[in-house]
Every structure is written in structure tokens, then in C-alpha cells.
Amino acid sequence: MAMLELENLRVSFPSAEGPVDVVKGISLSLGRERLGIVGESGSGKSLTGRAILKLINRPGIMRADRLEFEGIDLLSRSERQMRHLRGARLSMVMQDPKFSLHPVMRVGDQIAEALRCHERLRRRDVKARVIAMLEKVRINDPEAVARLYPHQISGGMGQRVMIAMMLIPKPDLLIADEPTSALDVSVQATVLDLIDSLVTDNGMGLMLISHDLHLVARYCDRILVMNAGEVVEECAAGQLLQATHPYTQGLLAAVPQMVEDRDALPVIDRSRWSGT
Amino acid sequence: MNALALEGVSIAYGHTQVVHDVSFSVASGESFALVGESGSGKSTVLKAIAALATGWSGSIEVAGKPRSREHDRQFARQCQMVFQDPYGSLHPRKSIDTILAEPLQVHGLGNRNSRILDMLDAVGLDKRYRFRFPHQLSGGQRQRVAIARALMLEPSIMLLDEPTSALDVSVQAEILNLLKRLRVEQNLTYLMVSHNLPVVGFMCERMAVMQYGRIVEICDTTALRTGEFASEYTKELYEASGGAGC
Numbered sequence: 001m002a003m004l005e006l007e008n009l010r011v012s013f014p015s016a017e018g019p020v021d022v023v024k025g026i027s028l029s030l031g032r033e034r035l036g037i038v039g040e041s042g043s044g045k046s047l048t049g050r051a052i053l054k055l056i057n058r059p060g061i062m063r064a065d066r067l068e069f070e071g072i073d074l075l076s077r078s079e080r081q082m083r084h085l086r087g088a089r090l091s092m093v094m095q096d097p098k099f100s101l102h103p104v105m106r107v108g109d110q111i112a113e114a115l116r117c118h119e120r121l122r123r124r125d126v127k128a129r130v131i132a133m134l135e136k137v138r139i140n141d142p143e144a145v146a147r148l149y150p151h152q153i154s155g156g157m158g159q160r161v162m163i164a165m166m167l168i169p170k171p172d173l174l175i176a177d178e179p180t181s182a183l184d185v186s187v188q189a190t191v192l193d194l195i196d197s198l199v200t201d202n203g204m205g206l207m208l209i210s211h212d213l214h215l216v217a218r219y220c221d222r223i224l225v226m227n228a229g230e231v232v233e234e235c236a237a238g239q240l241l242q243a244t245h246p247y248t249q250g251l252l253a254a255v256p257q258m259v260e261d262r263d264a265l266p267v268i269d270r271s272r273w274s275g276t
Numbered sequence: 277m278n279a280l281a282l283e284g285v286s287i288a289y290g291h292t293q294v295v296h297d298v299s300f301s302v303a304s305g306e307s308f309a310l311v312g313e314s315g316s317g318k319s320t321v322l323k324a325i326a327a328l329a330t331g332w333s334g335s336i337e338v339a340g341k342p343r344s345r346e347h348d349r350q351f352a353r354q355c356q357m358v359f360q361d362p363y364g365s366l367h368p369r370k371s372i373d374t375i376l377a378e379p380l381q382v383h384g385l386g387n388r389n390s391r392i393l394d395m396l397d398a399v400g401l402d403k404r405y406r407f408r409f410p411h412q413l414s415g416g417q418r419q420r421v422a423i424a425r426a427l428m429l430e431p432s433i434m435l436l437d438e439p440t441s442a443l444d445v446s447v448q449a450e451i452l453n454l455l456k457r458l459r460v461e462q463n464l465t466y467l468m469v470s471h472n473l474p475v476v477g478f479m480c481e482r483m484a485v486m487q488y489g490r491i492v493e494i495c496d497t498t499a500l501r502t503g504e505f506a507s508e509y510t511k512e513l514y515e516a517s518g519g520a521g522c
Contacts, residue, residue: 254449265449
């Protein structure tokens, strides 16, 4: 049975010319697998991720025919009930550690907070779990790092701290929204390998949101390509290069290659699609 | 002739030395890249050339003349910089017109109206954007404005600090094409900082690889096709970027 069922999701924002649909009727089902969502900025991919956690703030409005997570109807859940699910069972890694970590709270305390919200544990156990989790995300000397503030650690380390924070309550589904776009290539690979191994070891579901087609193809089983709030193509990760939709082909061609013979990169002709 | 020549340059912020003994030269009309991870000091080298980091020793020559440590009008006419983040590098309360007119005003250049219109045309922005504000433009359009601003004084050297890393792949392609076309049209010299090897391969002829504030290797970007590098670190970086299969 699918873990997450989403039918006809719409997210709209009001504007001077009436409400604008930013996500236009997306349906998807996700098992314990790795799903990639790709698209340009403004294609609605991040909003789709947030909508699953019901994190669309006013004035945005989300509507869906069905949003079920492991048989729980999320649409009818109150904000209070959602808080029990968020973090504990559904978790989201945000884009930039610089803005998503609390600037004046020690790293260890922030991770502990994520745990304390959902479980009642003795202080000593909390500390042990935090240190163990930091070790799991491959941070050397976790005891020292837990006492640091976010500005004292590098971007790659910050991202690992965020991942630790999201994974410590052992969620069933992890939504990673551009988890590595603020990081260097070399750190990128480490962070994604880490997410990948944690997902496979714990049998979690992963939804990886990114604008980097090749990266998504490398780490996911299935890929959805989004443009202007709609899914334009769905394919298995291995078949990405055989993608048929002109938008997907355009995105693929726009990436510079290591062995590059083209004088100019092909540019997507935006007038052929609505939106963005 | 060399457009830029650095000899034994070390740069420090306060007491922390971040760049150690860097030497390289960029020929006039060449496109040269500095490659490395964050914290390797590649942006700091650009900042020293642009006099945004003043604590340097060694010698920096721009178009044959030694670079002073102060802001220098004559230097600004020759060399301009484009920054990484188009969301942070444009004044939020100034219109595109004001942003582009400012360098002309500072240098007392006339004919502003036609210069601005020509430049908007050169960077592929429609005239109707002229009196808009940065927040009304998309990331790619903003980066076009930043490039236009840098080109207003008709410099011969452009310092590009990760000009496309904040942009989507599709927009990145547009900006890279634009930079490549402008270089041919206006006979520019580029010194570009990037951590994206395929982008460097597309834009540049030579590159210097930096690690921990030192240059570990200077090579032609044709080496990216084969992956034959002299230093271990470059090979690692190459593998992390996906190698030739990427």
C-alpha cells in the first residue's frame, strides 16, 4: 500500500487579478521509495512539498481531493493534530542551513528539542541520542559540535545538523527541499550519500525536490518533472535521458557537460509553455 | 600582454591569513577560472583585485600597472565585478535606470539615455524593464542587470564571482550564453570564480585549482575531457562532479 496518497492538489495565492493557481492539480502516490521532483523555480515543486505537511501559510490556500498518509486523512486534521505528525512521522529538510537553524541556540539543544517535542525521555538519554545522531551524520567530535552555535559551523556541517534534527524522531517520510543547493559539489555528494544510506537503512520514504536533473537521477528511483504547477512527465530515474516531453529535454540540454562541444547552450523557449 | 598578473599574493583578513602565495596571469582576451571548494580563498583573490580586501601583500598588476590598495577611478574604468547573488547585489530601492546610471554619473560620462538603452539591449533586457525595481524582476533578469551595470563603463576586464550559482539550470544557460557572447562582442577578459567544473569547461580556456588558500594546479580546461590532472585534489574534485560521464 502506498504510504502517501495525494489527489488533485491545488495551491493558490490571491493577486490583483484574482487567485492565481501555483500548483494546478497534482496527484501522486509514494511508497517506501525515493521520488524526485524536478523543475525550475516557480514551478511549484517546493509548494507541493510544503502542502503535504500542510505548511502553506495564509494568504496561500491549499485544496486537495485527498491527502492521506498511512491511512490518516491529513486534510481533516487540525493544526494541533498536525503538529504531532510533523517531525515525528513526516519530516522536511529545508534549503539553507543559514536561515533554517536558530541563530542563538546551541546546535545540540536544537536537535534535542526536536526529540523532546515527540518523546518523553530522561535528560541523559536525550543527550546520548543527540550525540549518537550527530555521529550518524558523520560529524567528527559530536560532543564539541553539539555545544557550538550555527554561525560557528560550515554550510555542509549545518546541513548535516539539519538532517540530524529531522531524522532523530525517526520519521517515515522525509521531504528534502533542495537539501544541497547551498553546498559545494564535494560536500553535496557526502550529504546526499548520507541521506541515501539513512533512507535505505531505516526503510523510509524520500521525496527529493531539486532543480538539478542529474543529481535527482542519481539518487532517486522515480522522477516527476514539474512545470508551471503541473506534472509534465513521470519516468524511472534510469530512463531520464530518454525523456520525451520537450520541457524535460530542454532542461537536460541546458546543463553544461564536462565534455562540452557546443558553442552556445540551448535555451528553453518559455513562450511555448504557460506560466513561469 | 597580460590583462592581470598576480605574483606571490598573500591575503589576510585581520590576523587570519586566507590566501598563501598565489601567482597566475591572465592574458588579454582570455577567460580564466579559479576553481575550488568554499573556503578555499578563490573569492578572496577577486576581492583583493577589486580592492574589497585590502590586507594583501605581493604584487597585483592590472593591464601592466600595479594595483593600488585604494579605490581607484581609473581602475574602475578597466575592471568591474559581477557578484554571486543577484538578490543581494542590487539596491532594492533604486530602479534599474538609476542603478545603471550611477557609474556614468560617478565618472561624469554623458549621453546616459542612449548608453542605458544600448546596454539593456546588449544584455537582452526589454526596454520596459528600465524603470522597474529589482524585486519586480526574476533572478535571471537581475543577474542581467548586474552584468549590465558592470559593463556600463566599458571595462576590458570582468571579475565574475560565481555568476550563475544562485540560478536555475535553464536560467544559468541563458546567462552563460550571454557572458560568452559579450566576451566576443566587446573583447573582454574574464576572471571567473566557480565550483562548477562543467560551467568552467564551457566558459574558460584555463583554470587554477585552489585548496586551503593555495593554488594546487593550473591547467587547460581541455583536461576536463580526459580527467588527466597533475594533482590528487583536482582528481577528487573531478570525480565528485561526476567525471566525464556527467
